[in-house]
Amino acid sequence: MELVPRSCPGLRWLLLFPLLLGLGTGAAVGWWAEEGKEVWDYVTVREDAHMFWWLYYATNPCKNFSELPLVMWLQGGPGGSSTGFGNFEEIGPLDSGLKPRKTAWLQAASLLFVDNPVGTGFSYVNTTDAYAKDLATVASDMLVLLKTFFDGHKEFQTIPFYIFSESYGGKMAAGIGLELYKAVQQRTIKCNFAGVALGDSWISPVDSVLSWGPYLYSMSLLDDTGLAEVSTIAEKVLAAVNSGLYKEATRLWNEAEMVIEKNADGVNFYNILAKSTPNSAMESSLEFMPNHVVRLSQRHVRHLHQDTLSQLMNGPIRKKLKIIPKDFSWGAQSSFVFMNMEEDFMKPVVNIVDELLEAGINVTVYNGQLDLIVDTMGQEAWLRRLKWPELPKFTQLRWKALYSNSTSSETSAFVKSYKNLSFFWILGAGHMVPADRGEMALKMMKMVTQQQ
Structure with a gap:
């Protein structure tokens, strides 16, 4: 693939010219x-x-x-x-x-x-x-x-x-x-x-929930029994949304995800072909967390803050930016963001x-x-x-x-x-x-x- 347009030869020089990003000793990277x-x-x-x-x-x-x-x-x-x-x-x-x-x-x-x-x-x-x-x-x-x-x-x-x-x-x-x-x-x-x-x-969250069953069934990730179970909990979510019971709908949404995980062998919600085995222990422990909102936060926010990214942001990037408060860490408050939006979700x-x-x-x-x-x-x-x-x-x-x-x-x-x-x-x-x-x-x- 030709990454550098022939009409822009200046970029070829820039690709070879490393600039320091100020990320600490030895952290020079190629920059374009x-x-x-x-x-x-x-x-x-x-x-x-x-x-x-x-x-x-x-x-x-x-x-x-x-x-x-x-x-x-x-x-x-x-x-x-x-x-x-x-x-x-x-x-x-x-x-x-x-x-x-x-x-x-x-x-x-x-x-x-x-x-x-x-x-x-x-x-x-x-x-x-x-x-x-x-x-x-x-x-x-x-x-x-x-x-x-x-x-x-x-x-x-x-x-x-x-x-x-x-x-x-x-x-x-x-x-x-x-x-x-x-x-x-x-x-x-x-x-x-x-x-x-x-x-x-x-x-429209409820439209997503209502389509989970048919989508997974069409992809051979649910059988007839599994489809029936997912459809039953999805209808409960719909009823809660139609009644304006949004906190209850969020709780039922959590139940719907657990029903799917059990029936579809822990299918990855973000890519059905990419089962995330490294986090399987964490995922299986979610069921025993006392609060459904905490479980949801762990499942849907934690994957955006994996350890390697957290180390990058709280290490060299924090040092580069220089304005982050000393007593504050990147991502430290994110679970509270999720939990405070429970009724809006x-x-x-x-x-x-x-x-x-x-x-x-x-x-x-x-x-x-x-x-x-x-x-x-x-x-x-x-x-x-x-x-x-x-x-x-x-x-x-x-x-x-x-x-x-x-x-x-x-x-x-x-x-x-x-x-x-x-x-x-x-x-x-x-x-x-x-x-x-x-x-x-x-x-x-x-x-x-x-x-x-």
């Missing part, structure tokens, strides 16, 4: 940024609530950063760190081994990683009552950060700004996107808001997606074929219920096959797009699409930001 320009800081979004952000300027050798979009990445969980997992495991310039990532999004966009909600990653709270408990607070906090960011970095005010997201980050991206649109209309925030991309997103936000579409905001939905926790069948189910007037025309379209690069004959994805709604079916990917299919994820980002 023109200047490697990065900035980071904290914003106090509420009293006792401090949110951390980290910006990388785009490093395309043929274009100035001002000619490329700005992409903000939001991780899931809630409690997963964008500056950690999204940055070093998915789309950032370096991987967790501090080696250059060939499919880094930095070649096509400036990247803004934000640890949200407060308490996630390097973000922190001083008091327990400062954690966000609902989407409205999450969105309000982010708008404080974005106003501060765009006021302080006027060079980005006219650059197209996109919010890309994953998992619960998609639910937050929808809520943040709608409030940002209103703020731009009211001129309280100056930015060129261009759209949201909802990746394997927790937009199972609430759907399909209506917010409808409002975004009605407002003319570009909305992209993308999903990994092998994801279970937010399977594609569930995503398609809530999308069919959108009230957007143009939905029938979108539905009638035939999808188009995509290939990761011009020399590949293997189908990597399908896409359907009409006006301001697009849907990408990413083949061979699980929940973390950029980690599983980096080349296709980069191509998708370029298409969404109108670079291809």
